Each structure stands twice: as C-alpha cells, then as structure tokens.
Amino acid sequence: MIENSFNRRGFLKVLGWGGATVALSGCGNTSVEDGKEFVTSYVQTADYIIPSIGTYFNSTCAQCNAGCGIMGRVREGRVLKLEGNPKSPINNGKMCGLGQAGVQAHYNPDRIREPLLRTGDKGEAITWEKALALINEKVGGVKAENVAFLTGGVSGHVKALLKNYLDALGSGHHYVYEAVAPSIMRAANKKAYGVEMPRLHLDKAKVIVSFGADFLGAWISPVHFSQQYARFRKADKGERGVLVQVESKMTLTGANADRWLAIRPGTEGILALGLINALAAAGVSVPGDVVGAVKEYTVDRVSKDTGVSAEHIGKLAALLKERSPSLIIAGSAVEGYAHGSQNATAIALLNQVLGNVGKTVEAPSSVPFPQMAPTAGNRFALQALNDNMAQDKVKVLFSYGANPVFTAPASMKLKENLKKVPFKVVFAHYMDETAVEADLVLPLNSALEDWATAMPEYIAEGAQLSIQQPLMEKLYPGTLGMGDILLALLKQRRPEEYKGYEDFYSYLRSAMVSIKGALGGANEDDDTFWDTALSRGVVKLVGAPVNISSNASAKGLVVPAPFVEDSAYPLHLIPAVSASMRDGRNANEPWLQESPDPLTTIVWDSWVEMHPKTAAKLGIVEGDIVEVASRSGAIKAQVYVFTGIHPDVISMPLGYGHEAMGRYAKGVGVNAFKILDPIFDKETGELAMHETRVKVSKAGQRVVIVKDEGPAGGNQMGRKIAVRMSSSKVNLSEEV
Amino acid sequence: MYCFLRLSVLLVGLIVSAGSYAVNAVQPLTTADDLGPKVEQPIEFPHDRHAGDAAKGGMQINCMYCHTYARRSIVAGIPPLQKCIGCHQSIESVRETPRIKKLFEYWEAKKAVPWKKVHDLPDFVRFNHERHIQRFVFAQNKPVQEACGYCHGDVKTMTVARRQKPLSMGWCVSCHQKDHPVDATSTKTTHGPNDCWQCHK
Incomplete structure (x- = not known):
C-alpha cells in the first residue's frame, strides 16, 4: 500500500523511461564486438569434444557420505552441472539438492589456494615442498604415539594410504569423527543383528514405522531410500504401503507420513515395548521371555508415558499385526538420549518380534578388501582425542574432512585444548573454524578436480567401489588432492615402496589394475579395464554374504521412565539435521542457504521451531528473537511457530552459525552445536544429541522471518485451499 | 486528425501489399556490406x-x-592446434617461415593460440x-x-x-x-x- 504521491502509475512511468534509455544506449550495431574477446581453442582434443556441446563424465558425489554416483556435464573444459549416474545402484541416476550444490563447492570463491603457515595471527603462503618438509620435520621430532590423525568417515584408496602412513610413523591414533552419524544405532544393530548396518528394504515392507528416521531427507542414504519409498508407496502388485512416523519434531519424512505421531522426547523405546505387549495380547507369537519383560508396558501406561493416545497405539498394533512384513526404523531421534542404546535395542526387538529380520532387514554383503572398507565415524572419537589433547598427549595433529571446532559442544572446550597441541595441520577447502586454529593449512582439490575411490557404507546390494575422477583441470595450481599429499608424505617415510608412483593417479591406476580380477576385469587388458571403470564410474565387487541374526533379547533391556520435569530448563532441544545443511560442512554453498527448509520455508538463517501452545504460554509470536539457554550456553534466534512439534520440545537446525569458513556461511544463523549439554549414551559413550534441556526467554526484538511461505504462515493465506484435518480425525485403520 | 489516420492506414496497407508481392518471388540472399575493424591476431592466418x-x-x-x-x-x-600441426608437420617447404615457426612454438609449449x-x-x-x-x-x-x-x-x-x-x-x-x-x-x-x-x- 504505497500511499504517498509517488504511486504505482508514477513508478511504472519512471520505470518505462528508464528502460527506454537503457534500450537506446544498449542496442545497435555497436554491440557487435569484434576483436575484443578471445576464442581460445584446444591444443589437442578428442573427437567427441565439440565446443558448446556438453560431454558427461562419471564420478562420485562427495557432498555427504552416501556416495551417490554422479555425472558432470563438461563443456569447453568446465564442469557446468551435475546429474545422477544411472549406473550407480545407490542413486540410479537420481540426485539431491545437496549433491547439485557440489559445483558451488568447486567454484567457491572462498577456497584456499595455497599452503598457509601461521606467522602470528596471519597465514603466510609457502610452497608445497616447504610445507611437506615441515611436516616431516615436526613428525620426526615427536614420538609416534603423540601424532594424531582426525578424519571424517574414510574409505577406498585414501583410507589405505592413510593407514600406511600411520603405520610408517608407528602410530595407530586415527580418530574417525562424524558429528551427526547414527553411531548408537550401529552399536545397537551390531548387538541385535550381528551387523552394524543391515540393508533396509523399504520397498518390501507393507508398513513402515519410523521412529524419527528422516530417510527421505538426511538419514544415511536419502536418495536411495527415496526410490525405495516410491516403490513402497506404489507397489507393482498389491497395496500401497502405510508410513507411520513417530517423532517429537516433524521431519521431511514425517511430513510425508500417513500418520504423524508426536511423542514425548526419549520415550520411543517405551512405545516400542508397549507395541510388543499389545501385539502379544493380540495373538502375535512372542517369545516367553520377551512377553515377561514387556508385560508392564500396558497401553494405558505407555500412553501416559509417551503422550501417544491409547487409540493410536491400538491402531498401530492392529496395523502391524495385519500387514506383514513391516519395517521399524530407529532414527536419530531414538538414539539421541542417555538411554539411546536401550531405545534402539527395543526397536530392534520389535522388528524381531514382527519377523522382519531377514525380510525387510537384510544382511549386507562383506567387503572383499577390508583395507578399503568404510570406517564410519562417531562422536566418541572426538571425545577421546579431546581428552588426549587436554592431557598434552598430542604433539602433532592432522585434521581432514572434519571441522571439530565448529561441531564440538562448547562444554568440551575443544578450542582451548587445541591450543595445547604444538603443531596442527589442517587439510581444508575453506578457512573454516578448525583451519583458523591451525599452524599449517594445506588446501585440497575440490571433489570435482580430485582422484579418489569410495566405498559407501550403505549399498543396496553387493559391494561396490565408486570412482571419483576429475571433471576438469584444477582451478588453482596451488591445491593438491588428499591422495597426492598422503603419497608425498609416504615417500618421506617409505621411499623404496612408493618412489615408483609419480602421483596419486598413477598409484590409483596401478592399484586398481593389480586387482582387476576381483573387480570384474580378469579378461580385459589393463587399459580397457581402466577406461571401462572410469567411464562407468562404479566397479562392482563380489562380496560374500554375511549372516544376519536375530539376537535382540529382552534380557537386561531396561528403558527408563520418561523424563521428569525440570523447572529451570523446561523444554527439550532437538538439534535438527536438515537435508541441506547437515552438520554445516557445506554451509558456504549459497544454493543450500538459499533453498528453503522443506517444512518452515526459512532461508539464510537459523530459527527456533516452537509449538503454538508453548509460544502462547511464553507470550511469543513468530519472528520474536528469543534466547535459548541450556546449562552449557545460550544463543539467540528467531522463533517460528509450527504445529509439527511436540509442545515440550523446541528445535533448531544444525549447520548454521559459522564464525569463519567463507562469505556465505559466516555470520548466518547461530550454532546449535555449541549449547549441547555433555550428556552421553550410557553404553557407547556417544554424545546424546537430544538430551539438552533449555529455557526460552524473549530477547526483546522482533523480526520479519525471511521465508518462502506467505506472511500469514502455513495457513494458506486464510483461503483454505487444501483442507486441513487434525491427525486424530484421519481414520488410518481404513487402510488395514 | 482523422484523415491523417486514414492516410497512414492506407500507406501501411500499400507497403504491406507491395512487400508481400516482393516476398513471393524467390530472390537471391542479398547481403549488405559493412566492413568491421581490423583485428590483430597472434598469428596472421592467411x-x-x-x-x-x-x-x-x-x-x-x-x-x-x-x-x-x-x-x-x-x-x-x-580448430584444435593439433589440426594445424597435423598438416604442417609434413609441409617442409614453409616450415621455417616466421608464422609457421610461431605455430610450432605454441605446439611445443602445449599452449593454445589466443x-x-x-x-x-x-x-x-x-x-x-x-x-x-x-x-x-x-x-x-x-x-x-x-x-x-x-x-x-x-x-x-x-x-x-x-x-x-x-x-x-x-x-x-x-x-x-x-x-x-x-x-x-x-x-x-x-x-x-x-x-x-x-x-x-
């Protein structure tokens, strides 16, 4: 409503005249520019390279650990766009938004371009020779046990080289750290099924009950699960699968569910045991010891503890009894508590009682080359490293593929402990929070200009080695690949063994060719095998099947009673892992900041998700800046009022709030990792991410939230375009 | 005012009809000339x-x-430089001329000609x-x-x-x-x- 004299018509007039002026000055023959631009040709090229026509090369996505196959469209020597590789059984030619943003990691203006050595507060550019010689000197000057190597999840030939380097040093201190990995679930799976990561067959299930697993958004291998989910929803023969999502904060998967059940945080295990009890009562054959263990979990008690109504529990049990096989998934919401292991075990037990093990929970196959098998990261590794640093046991620290200064809770005092390490080497793409603390920063090639192999932890069937090959020449001559750096470091220690390899490419090629028999190339000559492998981007491995067992037992399984109210810190904080931001490693890619969060549509900022009832109680409306305080710290962010969350819970996305890293990440939002309380899972010692209790108070300001949905919020501008119905009115039992 | 409008409509009609008559006959593709500026090239390609x-x-x-x-x-x-070299490596008669020498300098340095x-x-x-x-x-x-x-x-x-x-x-x-x-x-x-x-x- 523009009410001053400069009205809309006047505005259009000015716009029209402005446009005409631009047109007059801009058009005409003068814009044919002869002899101003260069048209640089190739020196040598292949016949299939035609200017202006894209050529596709296969590679592997490095944006997350799922290891999807990608193909990059390359034109005039530059990679322009990424697509999914149809030959990769993980993603079958599909791709997610996070993967698409891979080109922005490559062309990012904030990439480090040369090795930097700390002099005072500044980084001084040095040569690679000097940098590598310095590492050799520093590593040689300390005892091997005082050298620590911190990495994210690693696999393939880089992992093999890394192990060889650590062996050459005589040190076994390799800490594999992932901030948001499902590490408690892995441990529980190992106990229940004998394998850490069974293959889930969503497409074979008729009912899926997902306890907070965001398998369509950010959980393990979302592109793969999305395709399975599509088949589950529209089965070739038979009925459409029913998805029930049980969680305290709605995820993308929860938004897709037939029934979304808000549960009191941490009581997922109680509901699972209650369902076993209800199933036993309904006549499903349940082992006697299990019946004994769950008999106290009556519907009334479970309903009281979990906040899920008795009617819904009954319907869910009926649904599970009626439709088999089903699949129960334990997601990050289950394992984020001090009793996370018990929660996950209770859910494994429910799967076993329902007879899903071997049907929808299947055995993975073994990996024929264990030295290349993926090493999955966990949070315990960082605590162990942190303790050792605090006790001055670490003299030289390498950090690769991890940003612990950003992802460690403030209570760990990691930044302070890092200062005790005399020499810190950080391999990095950006000057992130950890690189800023380093003594030596070594710039890495982007994933689109580097050689590597990867073995994803989760593969649908069999085993495979994914090949990452450069899609274009290096943008900056001063960067190096991780494989090349490790090879150079190994040449310092074991020159006889490695002197034959000029660079990582020649090492990789000869390593692959030497095992070509196992990689399906026994009858091909070396060049044919190698070229075929590169053009496919994926090499199948023949792995032996692993036995899966049904070991979950009720013995010793105690799921504690739900939380007692904490009057000082009345709310639970759920740190949300969003499909774009994850743990924040890709925060400097503006497409990811710009793409709206699927549920709130917020861009370029953090937010506090809050139930309308809670907001009303605290006198808060959308856009209020609030202080979220835990026992470990406080941060401020804007409130988004949202019905898809339990009233006892608030949620903040992870990955925002960088203090360094680059122009698109720095200063955008707040870092929710920082205020997590140091509470750990009792069995595995992993940080319990969902245990933090907080209090919320208004900070005084109010802002307009920048989001895609209209100013009236999710109520469709009051126009009632799509009919809204409360979930208790939906009769899911009609599906049975 | 009105008659001007009528006149202009008439004129437009005339031009259009004359134009459509002209278009009906197949004509050679004529091209007006308009010489552009001289452009300096790294090699004066003949x-x-x-x-x-x-x-x-x-x-x-x-x-x-x-x-x-x-x-x-x-x-x-x-064309890629290899195309030039493909022929010129076997044309001995001009091998030592300044332009070809320059061409081979680019080739040996593996640099594209700008x-x-x-x-x-x-x-x-x-x-x-x-x-x-x-x-x-x-x-x-x-x-x-x-x-x-x-x-x-x-x-x-x-x-x-x-x-x-x-x-x-x-x-x-x-x-x-x-x-x-x-x-x-x-x-x-x-x-x-x-x-x-x-x-x-």
Whole structure:
C-alpha cells in the first residue's frame, strides 16, 4: 500500500523511461564486438569434444557420505552441472539438492589456494615442498604415539594410504569423527543383528514405522531410500504401503507420513515395548521371555508415558499385526538420549518380534578388501582425542574432512585444548573454524578436480567401489588432492615402496589394475579395464554374504521412565539435521542457504521451531528473537511457530552459525552445536544429541522471518485451499 | 486528425501489399556490406592461402575441414592446434617461415593460440551455425563458401578474417524474410523463422 504521491502509475512511468534509455544506449550495431574477446581453442582434443556441446563424465558425489554416483556435464573444459549416474545402484541416476550444490563447492570463491603457515595471527603462503618438509620435520621430532590423525568417515584408496602412513610413523591414533552419524544405532544393530548396518528394504515392507528416521531427507542414504519409498508407496502388485512416523519434531519424512505421531522426547523405546505387549495380547507369537519383560508396558501406561493416545497405539498394533512384513526404523531421534542404546535395542526387538529380520532387514554383503572398507565415524572419537589433547598427549595433529571446532559442544572446550597441541595441520577447502586454529593449512582439490575411490557404507546390494575422477583441470595450481599429499608424505617415510608412483593417479591406476580380477576385469587388458571403470564410474565387487541374526533379547533391556520435569530448563532441544545443511560442512554453498527448509520455508538463517501452545504460554509470536539457554550456553534466534512439534520440545537446525569458513556461511544463523549439554549414551559413550534441556526467554526484538511461505504462515493465506484435518480425525485403520 | 489516420492506414496497407508481392518471388540472399575493424591476431592466418582459388595460389580447402564444429554445434569453434600441426608437420617447404615457426612454438609449449574473436555477437543473441550449415550446405547443396559467405563475407580472399557484414538484427531479419527453396530439388519455398525467441532465448 504505497500511499504517498509517488504511486504505482508514477513508478511504472519512471520505470518505462528508464528502460527506454537503457534500450537506446544498449542496442545497435555497436554491440557487435569484434576483436575484443578471445576464442581460445584446444591444443589437442578428442573427437567427441565439440565446443558448446556438453560431454558427461562419471564420478562420485562427495557432498555427504552416501556416495551417490554422479555425472558432470563438461563443456569447453568446465564442469557446468551435475546429474545422477544411472549406473550407480545407490542413486540410479537420481540426485539431491545437496549433491547439485557440489559445483558451488568447486567454484567457491572462498577456497584456499595455497599452503598457509601461521606467522602470528596471519597465514603466510609457502610452497608445497616447504610445507611437506615441515611436516616431516615436526613428525620426526615427536614420538609416534603423540601424532594424531582426525578424519571424517574414510574409505577406498585414501583410507589405505592413510593407514600406511600411520603405520610408517608407528602410530595407530586415527580418530574417525562424524558429528551427526547414527553411531548408537550401529552399536545397537551390531548387538541385535550381528551387523552394524543391515540393508533396509523399504520397498518390501507393507508398513513402515519410523521412529524419527528422516530417510527421505538426511538419514544415511536419502536418495536411495527415496526410490525405495516410491516403490513402497506404489507397489507393482498389491497395496500401497502405510508410513507411520513417530517423532517429537516433524521431519521431511514425517511430513510425508500417513500418520504423524508426536511423542514425548526419549520415550520411543517405551512405545516400542508397549507395541510388543499389545501385539502379544493380540495373538502375535512372542517369545516367553520377551512377553515377561514387556508385560508392564500396558497401553494405558505407555500412553501416559509417551503422550501417544491409547487409540493410536491400538491402531498401530492392529496395523502391524495385519500387514506383514513391516519395517521399524530407529532414527536419530531414538538414539539421541542417555538411554539411546536401550531405545534402539527395543526397536530392534520389535522388528524381531514382527519377523522382519531377514525380510525387510537384510544382511549386507562383506567387503572383499577390508583395507578399503568404510570406517564410519562417531562422536566418541572426538571425545577421546579431546581428552588426549587436554592431557598434552598430542604433539602433532592432522585434521581432514572434519571441522571439530565448529561441531564440538562448547562444554568440551575443544578450542582451548587445541591450543595445547604444538603443531596442527589442517587439510581444508575453506578457512573454516578448525583451519583458523591451525599452524599449517594445506588446501585440497575440490571433489570435482580430485582422484579418489569410495566405498559407501550403505549399498543396496553387493559391494561396490565408486570412482571419483576429475571433471576438469584444477582451478588453482596451488591445491593438491588428499591422495597426492598422503603419497608425498609416504615417500618421506617409505621411499623404496612408493618412489615408483609419480602421483596419486598413477598409484590409483596401478592399484586398481593389480586387482582387476576381483573387480570384474580378469579378461580385459589393463587399459580397457581402466577406461571401462572410469567411464562407468562404479566397479562392482563380489562380496560374500554375511549372516544376519536375530539376537535382540529382552534380557537386561531396561528403558527408563520418561523424563521428569525440570523447572529451570523446561523444554527439550532437538538439534535438527536438515537435508541441506547437515552438520554445516557445506554451509558456504549459497544454493543450500538459499533453498528453503522443506517444512518452515526459512532461508539464510537459523530459527527456533516452537509449538503454538508453548509460544502462547511464553507470550511469543513468530519472528520474536528469543534466547535459548541450556546449562552449557545460550544463543539467540528467531522463533517460528509450527504445529509439527511436540509442545515440550523446541528445535533448531544444525549447520548454521559459522564464525569463519567463507562469505556465505559466516555470520548466518547461530550454532546449535555449541549449547549441547555433555550428556552421553550410557553404553557407547556417544554424545546424546537430544538430551539438552533449555529455557526460552524473549530477547526483546522482533523480526520479519525471511521465508518462502506467505506472511500469514502455513495457513494458506486464510483461503483454505487444501483442507486441513487434525491427525486424530484421519481414520488410518481404513487402510488395514 | 482523422484523415491523417486514414492516410497512414492506407500507406501501411500499400507497403504491406507491395512487400508481400516482393516476398513471393524467390530472390537471391542479398547481403549488405559493412566492413568491421581490423583485428590483430597472434598469428596472421592467411585464409586466402588455405581456402583461396587455385588460380590465385590458394589450396581450395573446404571451410569445414578446419571449422569442423560449424555443422555439428551452435558455435563454429576454432580448430584444435593439433589440426594445424597435423598438416604442417609434413609441409617442409614453409616450415621455417616466421608464422609457421610461431605455430610450432605454441605446439611445443602445449599452449593454445589466443585467437581474438572477429564475429562476436552480443551475449543476448544466440546464433546457431549448425542450423544454417545444415540448411544451406546439406539440404540445398549450396557451395560451402557461398553459404558461409552469407554472414562471413568472402573470407577466401582475406588473410586475417575481418567482418564484412553488419550482423545487426535488421540485417539478420532482412534475410529471414526472404523465401528460399526448402531443399535442392523442391519447388516449395519457405523463409527463416522470425520469432523473437529463435535468437533471444
């Protein structure tokens, strides 16, 4: 409503005249520019390279650990766009938004371009020779046990080289750290099924009950699960699968569910045991010891503890009894508590009682080359490293593929402990929070200009080695690949063994060719095998099947009673892992900041998700800046009022709030990792991410939230375009 | 006022009808000349020597032998250096001339020759070489040099190529409004597309 004299018509007039002026000055023959631009040709090229026509090369996505196959469209020597590789059984030619943003990691203006050595507060550019010689000197000057190597999840030939380097040093201190990995679930799976990561067959299930697993958004291998989910929803023969999502904060998967059940945080295990009890009562054959263990979990008690109504529990049990096989998934919401292991075990037990093990929970196959098998990261590794640093046991620290200064809770005092390490080497793409603390920063090639192999932890069937090959020449001559750096470091220690390899490419090629028999190339000559492998981007491995067992037992399984109210810190904080931001490693890619969060549509900022009832109680409306305080710290962010969350819970996305890293990440939002309380899972010692209790108070300001949905919020501008119905009115039992 | 309006309507009608009569007759594709500036190139490439008539000492090489992308892509492209070397490594007679020596210097350094663009349309214009070459050379059997020459002029008489045609929108349209046979044997005629989005995408 523009009410001053400069009205809309006047505005259009000015716009029209402005446009005409631009047109007059801009058009005409003068814009044919002869002899101003260069048209640089190739020196040598292949016949299939035609200017202006894209050529596709296969590679592997490095944006997350799922290891999807990608193909990059390359034109005039530059990679322009990424697509999914149809030959990769993980993603079958599909791709997610996070993967698409891979080109922005490559062309990012904030990439480090040369090795930097700390002099005072500044980084001084040095040569690679000097940098590598310095590492050799520093590593040689300390005892091997005082050298620590911190990495994210690693696999393939880089992992093999890394192990060889650590062996050459005589040190076994390799800490594999992932901030948001499902590490408690892995441990529980190992106990229940004998394998850490069974293959889930969503497409074979008729009912899926997902306890907070965001398998369509950010959980393990979302592109793969999305395709399975599509088949589950529209089965070739038979009925459409029913998805029930049980969680305290709605995820993308929860938004897709037939029934979304808000549960009191941490009581997922109680509901699972209650369902076993209800199933036993309904006549499903349940082992006697299990019946004994769950008999106290009556519907009334479970309903009281979990906040899920008795009617819904009954319907869910009926649904599970009626439709088999089903699949129960334990997601990050289950394992984020001090009793996370018990929660996950209770859910494994429910799967076993329902007879899903071997049907929808299947055995993975073994990996024929264990030295290349993926090493999955966990949070315990960082605590162990942190303790050792605090006790001055670490003299030289390498950090690769991890940003612990950003992802460690403030209570760990990691930044302070890092200062005790005399020499810190950080391999990095950006000057992130950890690189800023380093003594030596070594710039890495982007994933689109580097050689590597990867073995994803989760593969649908069999085993495979994914090949990452450069899609274009290096943008900056001063960067190096991780494989090349490790090879150079190994040449310092074991020159006889490695002197034959000029660079990582020649090492990789000869390593692959030497095992070509196992990689399906026994009858091909070396060049044919190698070229075929590169053009496919994926090499199948023949792995032996692993036995899966049904070991979950009720013995010793105690799921504690739900939380007692904490009057000082009345709310639970759920740190949300969003499909774009994850743990924040890709925060400097503006497409990811710009793409709206699927549920709130917020861009370029953090937010506090809050139930309308809670907001009303605290006198808060959308856009209020609030202080979220835990026992470990406080941060401020804007409130988004949202019905898809339990009233006892608030949620903040992870990955925002960088203090360094680059122009698109720095200063955008707040870092929710920082205020997590140091509470750990009792069995595995992993940080319990969902245990933090907080209090919320208004900070005084109010802002307009920048989001895609209209100013009236999710109520469709009051126009009632799509009919809204409360979930208790939906009769899911009609599906049975 | 009213009579002026009537007069102008009448005039427009006359022009349109005269124009449509003129368009009905098949005309040669005329091209106005408008010489562009001289462009300095790293190597003064003699188009006349390569493509010129034999009588004038030319080798009569087909344009598309070097500009091989023109028929397959929207851009004609510059041939890769290996193409120059492919022939010149076995032409001993000119091996020691200054231009060829310079060519081999680039080749030995494995560096691309930094040619300057001579025909550089503004970025909001999309000109497709493939469509024109396929139409004129392959469908209508026009001589290659004539077809290329519609826009590039008589390159076979030049050393370093120089723009001869205006390459303005009006000049493009002047040709696109004219009818020409659909292919070499057909009596059916058509004209080039005149939709804005054909070039401004």
